[in-house]
Amino acid sequence: MYFVASKLSREISAPEMRRDYLHDNRLDLCVAYLQHVFGDSPKGARVIDYGCGHGDWALAFRRAGAEHVLAIDAAVDNVRYLHDNSRAMGFDGLDVVQGDLLSQNIGGEKADIVWLYDVLPHVPRPLALLQALRDLAPGAAAQFYINAYDAGSLRQFSVETARQLYPHPGRDAFDLDCLSLTREARRRGGDNLMVSQIEWFSATGFAEILSGAGLEPVERPMGFHSFQGAGSNTEFQPHEALCRGVPAEGAMLWEEPPREYGCDLAVLAAMAREVNFSLTDRQFRTQAAMGLLNTHFANLVGNNACSGTAMEIYLYLFHILDVHGGLRQAEGLARDFIELTEAALSDAPRRQLRAANHAATIARDLCESSIHL
Numbered sequence: 001m002y003f004v005a006s007k008l009s010r011e012i013s014a015p016e017m018r019r020d021y022l023h024d025n026r027l028d029l030c031v032a033y034l035q036h037v038f039g040d041s042p043k044g045a046r047v048i049d050y051g052c053g054h055g056d057w058a059l060a061f062r063r064a065g066a067e068h069v070l071a072i073d074a075a076v077d078n079v080r081y082l083h084d085n086s087r088a089m090g091f092d093g094l095d096v097v098q099g100d101l102l103s104q105n106i107g108g109e110k111a112d113i114v115w116l117y118d119v120l121p122h123v124p125r126p127l128a129l130l131q132a133l134r135d136l137a138p139g140a141a142a143q144f145y146i147n148a149y150d151a152g153s154l155r156q157f158s159v160e161t162a163r164q165l166y167p168h169p170g171r172d173a174f175d176l177d178c179l180s181l182t183r184e185a186r187r188r189g190g191d192n193l194m195v196s197q198i199e200w201f202s203a204t205g206f207a208e209i210l211s212g213a214g215l216e217p218v219e220r221p222m223g224f225h226s227f228q229g230a231g232s233n234t235e236f237q238p239h240e241a242l243c244r245g246v247p248a249e250g251a252m253l254w255e256e257p258p259r260e261y262g263c264d265l266a267v268l269a270a271m272a273r274e275v276n277f278s279l280t281d282r283q284f285r286t287q288a289a290m291g292l293l294n295t296h297f298a299n300l301v302g303n304n305a306c307s308g309t310a311m312e313i314y315l316y317l318f319h320i321l322d323v324h325g326g327l328r329q330a331e332g333l334a335r336d337f338i339e340l341t342e343a344a345l346s347d348a349p350r351r352q353l354r355a356a357n358h359a360a361t362i363a364r365d366l367c368e369s370s371i372h373l
Helices: 002-017 024-038 056-063 076-088 126-136 154-165 171-180 183-188 203-212 224-230 262-278 282-298 306-324 330-346 359-368
Strands: 046-050 068-073 094-098 113-116 143-148 216-219 239-244
Touching: 024 056, 024 143, 024 224, 046 056, 046 126, 056 068, 056 076, 056 094, 056 113, 068 076, 076 094, 113 126, 126 143, 126 203, 154 262, 154 282, 154 306, 171 282, 183 282, 203 216, 203 239, 262 306, 282 306
Parallel strands: 046 068, 046 113, 068 094, 113 143
Antiparallel strands: 143 239, 216 239
């Protein structure tokens, strides 16, 4: 049975488990978002799509009227995938290059637009990358779209906890493990388990990197996920910036997104440390990581309140600790979290809650306990 599942996973996971197919409806949606961000600017423009992935944005730029698109990605599979699909779909005016600006010189004509979607968090030297891209689009009218993951978010907690739990067995095993993820968890969080790094940016840190690269934010576009009609949710509020390479009048002020669950995260972090300490079996750790992502993303469907998602994550972690032992202070821990949740609903000052002040004590108590409920 394992052999059959493994073989099936290898055959279908690349196109279906890790990627959305490049189809007309998807491309039309991407085109609409590009028009939302840039207006008519893509028409006749020369575009660089850096970290192009499987190429939906590169193809969308061509469909939006760009004269030429240079799509760059470090992954050979992504380059081959986009090259084959662009030819099959009849797209010209598109060059696909395998490479990395931080380690090699990639030539080409100067660009009018640089597209950097979900790339900055995964590069080791983000400032150096932006400076290199700035050299490829030096004109005063050049436009840069850049986004970055927000630090301090509930998404950061879930993703980083899952990354700590997951044993990173290799791509083939990962493809098989992903069969246990829901579509939403796979699409929005699955690949984050295998990337070599993720950096989460504070608003101040993001603004400093843009400034260091000589880029001036002129607009904060709606994120693509919200643009699709999914609405907004405070569990994840990426920084979005449309920039130019010249100082603009009235520079934008970047503020941290509002956080309504800081104390909840303190309690969840204490529980996550104990889960990470308690689980030693690779299979259990894999199941815990996949289950955490499923729990996180399943509870965001329908724009559920973030406090509800935090509660579901709490219950999930609580269940793991219950099954694997070590909950001497379980009743007190549950009482603390319920207090936090009730306070969230009533807007009580979160800093006054004792649960946040005692998160470290809770973690120590859990570690010292060996009594199973």
